[in-house]
Amino acid sequence: MLVVGALVVIALWSEPVSIPKWAVIPFLVALFGAGVGLTVKRMRTERRLARTLWHALTRKNPNG
Numbered sequence: 843m844l845v846v847g848a849l850v851v852i853a854l855w856s857e858p859v860s861i862p863k864w865a866v867i868p869f870l871v872a873l874f875g876a877g878v879g880l881t882v883k884r885m886r887t888e889r890r891l892a893r894t895l896w897h898a899l900t901r902k903n904p905n906g
Contacts, residue, residue, distance in 0.1 A: 847870070847873040847877075851866055851873075854866050854869075
């Protein structure tokens with residue numbers, strides 16, 4: 843997602859389009875914020891999966 847967004851920003855910045863160049867900066871900031879949010883969500887999901895697998899392998903009950 844970030845690579846595609848970076849390519850879009852480069853294309854908007856370099857090509858003659860009707861979008862003003864100052865509007866590319868808020869787009870980039872929003873894209874970066876969305877990327878951070880998705881990364882945090884993915885890391886939480888991976889951590890939960892790893893914890894579940896560890897409990898299954900060690901035969902521990904995660905609820906106590």
